[in-house]
Amino acid sequence: MKLVMAIIKPFKLDEVREALSSLGIAGMTVSEVKGFGRQKGQTEIYRGAEYSTNMVPKIKIEVVCDDDLAPRVVEATQSAANSGAIGDGKIFVLDVGQAVRIRTGETGETAL
């Protein structure tokens, strides 16, 4: 099993969710996060006092899927979240040791 973790632009969330649903992904976890990379933050000015915000708001999506599906999940996410501009985000793929469905106690890929 793989964990596909994608940091994307917030307004791309719906497109990514639709693309993953069409691959048969049945669930995902979404968080609002902040961070910085190559994209510069904003400058705010209040009565002349300038504050530069380094942290840019992003959305983090976490999806666990079986090994075969993982490359297609990455590909679908990459194309759906792509706007061609700096700050589109990153995708990380990690190995997952175990998965358990809490309600039934099922384990492994059947728990996904």
Add this chain to the structure above:
Amino acid sequence: MSFSKKLCGMAGAAALSLFTALPAWAQDAAAAAPVPNKGDTAWMMVSTILVLAMILPGLALFYGGLVRTKNMLSVMTQIGAVACLAMLVWVTYGYSLAFGPDASEGLKPFVASLGKMFLAGITPDSTAATFTDGVVIPEYVFVSFQMTFAAITVALVLGSVVERIKFSAVMIFALVWLTIVYFPIAHMVWAAGGLFFEMGALDFAGGTVVHINAGVSALVACIILGKRMGFPKEPMAPHSLTLTAVGTGLLWVGWFGFNAGSALEANGSAALAMINTFVATASAALAWMVAERVAGHKASALGFCSGVIAGLVAVTPAAGNSGPFGAIVLGAVASVICFFAVTVLKPKLGYDDSLDAFGIHGIGGMIGAIGTGIVYSPSLGGPGGADYAIGSQLVTQILATVTTIVWASIGTTIAIFIAKAVTGLRVSPEVEQEGLDLGEHGERAYNY
């Protein structure tokens, strides 16, 4: 039988004529003492409540939105509490010190006597004079109207010391400051026999008493109190400009009671103050945003709100003392100078006037007070007489301004040091870090 009946009848008739004559005498007596006009009275009651709306919720939201989330409630509580304190002190002895019977000859220019302490002698039939001979309003209405001015002025001062001053220190400071700064200056400007009143200083609705006074006091208070932890390096962005904008709107609406109400009658002078309170503010709001663009920034919401307040402050002394186009110029000039004061002067001098009480009320008040001497001239559309001399009036305006600055500075220094001796003045670093809402009041403004 018939005789006695007739006699009784005659006696009755005589008695009746005696009684019918009585109201006639009462009418003669009433002709000597003017009776309040119901229209004037109603307008002044409405004006009084409009000024209350400027404080709660107007100023509380305007200032509250400008601080960080963790200090929102402390600002609203401080403003509400000092306003209430001012109301009680006002009826106890403040009104008497400002508008009571004349004090002894040497004191008379600075303060009145305590003859109306506890509002002694005032009844529903008592009247207060207006600016027109023979026109009066009920004295209770005048006491209430002036009470709201004391309440908002002391609340304005707090803009420079928020986010770090103890609640107890605010209350002690307010009590002393009202007594030694506000009541004497209100007397000097508005009471017959007062120093500025006799000098002939023009101040329609309290540019000196309220705005220069509050602004200068705020500056002195924040210098003695010291900067907020982390100022100016840490970001201290306003937590809700939405609420600040709501407060700005309420202040503008309420200001019609403040300015047009200062005519003390529902008449043409109030109407002039009304239109000036519209147009000076409008020009100041736009002027601030233009100044932002010229300085290379974006036209901002906070800039709009700041311009509105700068314009309202500047037009306060000029409200009934200027033509509409004089007021438009005055508003724009004051707005640009206030913009300069808060964006260039304050960072350069390094003091932490947190919400720019000095930068907007102090500076805007001074521009307004001095500018009133210019826009009053009939050659600029003002209501002054044909023989009005700008030069000599300007000297008077500047003298009144400088006197207010000196008086407010000394009085505030005394009041702050008394508050410091009694309460310690400043919250602990832990409380300042955690926020005054939790540390001083045990609450959070927002529980999501």
